[in-house]
Amino acid sequence: MKSTDPADPHASAGSDTADPSGPFGWIAEQARIRREAGLRRELRPRPADWELLDLAGNDYLGLTRHPEVTQAGADACLRWGAGATGSRLVTGSTALHAELEAEIADFTGFEAALVLASGYAANLAAVTALTGPDTLLVSDAANHASLIDGCRLSRATTEVVPHADPEAVRKALGARARRDADASRSGGASSVVVSDSVFSVDGDAAPLPALAAACREYGAALLVDDAHGFGVLGEGGRGALAAAGLAGAPDVVSTATLSKAFGAQGGVVLGPAAVIEHLVNAARTFIFDTGLAPAAAGAALGALRLLRREPERADRALHVARAFHRMLTAAELDATAPDACVVSVRAPSPEAAVEWAARCRAAGLAVGCFRPPSVPDGVSRLRLTARCDLTDAQVAGAVDVIVRTAPRG
Incomplete structure (x- = not known):
């Protein structure tokens, strides 16, 4: 019998088999393929005293688990409640969210910031709201799944280029620029280059200055997911964009997560104020999702203030x-x-x-x-x-x- 004890690392809530005659019968074959390939995944709930x-x-x-950060989260929960109660455009924006956004923007060197419920939601928001059917998205082959999904949902044309290859990016942008010279366009940027700052599998960094130079040569925007650079790279952890001298640039947008270096939860988009205002009005994962829980916002703000004191x-x-x-x-x-x-x-x-x-x-x-x-x-x-x-x-x-x-x- 399979254990249901949450302390058991092999515990499972159920089976990966399905009734072969039912509408999910195909799942059994997929499960068999995963098992034979050694690719089956399991949830392993960890105890609090791991x-x-x-x-x-x-x-x-x-x-x-830093006491200052957990206390900031607990205080926010007690003051503002367990949840945000609604989307940011209804009841989910608190003074705490605004305070967090202002301090993150100031810390990283960007004009404005927008906090969302997760880093995944932040990437989907930025990619989909800043592009349209006529946009070319140039995406690094090693980008995170959230950027890939954003490209797929955007309805833009996506060209996947070899990993960390600025010359391949330049060629893709050049080809689009020649096409745009003879065509009319509708909404969305003409071209957007999308890349992680630090790639999550091998930990290597993107060549951000070279990517920015390629973008500027062809008037493209640069969108960088700084999930693994925010909090650890740059002066005092201000992020990979700050380290590359690109923070606050009018043609650069960054996303980041509050769940890695900051030890909390949530995501953030950073960029020009006009871009952030556009996301408030156009980004579906912002408009239609419940706002970040106050406890997470408070914990993230506590972490930011602690990092400022202890760079x-x-x-x-x-x-x-x-x-x-x-x-x-x-x-x-x-x-x-x-x-x-x-x-x-x-x-x-x-x-x-x-x-x-x-x-x-x-x-x-x-x-x-x-x-x-x-x-x-x-x-x-x-x-x-x-x-x-x-x-x-x-x-x-x-x-x-x-x-x-x-x-x-």
């Missing part, structure tokens, strides 16, 4: 990531060099990656396990995330576990 050393989450600055947290997180890479490569494992806080270690197969992650868990270490279709290149990996609150001894101990449990042969 004893594993966590290198799987994205709590880069160690703030999700060294960002530097420490980057130092830990580099230490992971140095020690893993010294042990002859195939680890990626981090541009922010993500380090991935290649595994020989999906099955090997799953087994490797399980051995790490058994030894007290939680690591991410990335397999197809989550990774577009088809290579399975362990994904490690650095945290500023890890001690040198914890870093060394984690590396020792990963090396000892690595697949042989």
Whole structure:
């Protein structure tokens, strides 16, 4: 019998089989294909007193349980209530949301900010509201699923270009510019280049200055998802756009999440005030979604204020990531060099990656396990995330576990 104990890492709410004669009978075949390919996923609810050393989450600055951040969240919940009660355009905007938006914009160097319920919603909002049927979207092949989904929902023409290749971007923009010279257009930007700032699988950074130069050559907009740079890159964690000298530029829009470095929940779009006003009026994931819960907004604001006082947290997180890479490569494992806080270690197969992650868990270490279709290149990996609150001894101990449990042969 399958366990339903939420503390059991193999617990499941049900079965992945379906009545073959019913409308969902096709699910059984899909489940069989996933099992045979070693790609079946499971929910593993963790207890509040989880004893594993966590290198799987994205709590880069160690703030999700910081007493100042949790207290800010609790105070906001007590003052404003458990939920926002409605969409931001109805009852879901509070003075707290406005305060958070103003402080994030000031911190990052953008003119204005708009907070949404998640980073996923922020990406969908920015991509779909800033484009139209006549727009060309130029999208990096390694972009996050939320950007890919935004491209699909936008009704724009999307051209996927090779990963981190500014010349390919320039060629795509040039071809569209020649076409636009002889055609009339309707709503939406003519061309928008869309990229992560730091790619979530291998932790490598996009060539933002070169992408911006290509955009400006052809009058295109640049839209960057800074989920993995916000809070850790740039001076005091102001983000990858600030580090590249692009924050506040009139042709640049950034999105970010409040659930990684800030340890809370929610997403944000940053850009010119005119762009933010347009999103308020045109972005469906803003207009039709309930606003971010006050507790999450309060916690994010608490995290931002703490980071302003303790900017060294960002530097420490980057130092830990580099230490992971140095020690893993010294042990002859195939680890990626981090541009922010993500380090991935290649595994020989999906099955090997799953087994490797399980051995790490058994030894007290939680690591991410990335397999197809989550990774577009088809290579399975362990994904490690650095945290500023890890001690040198914890870093060394984690590396020792990963090396000892690595697949042989």
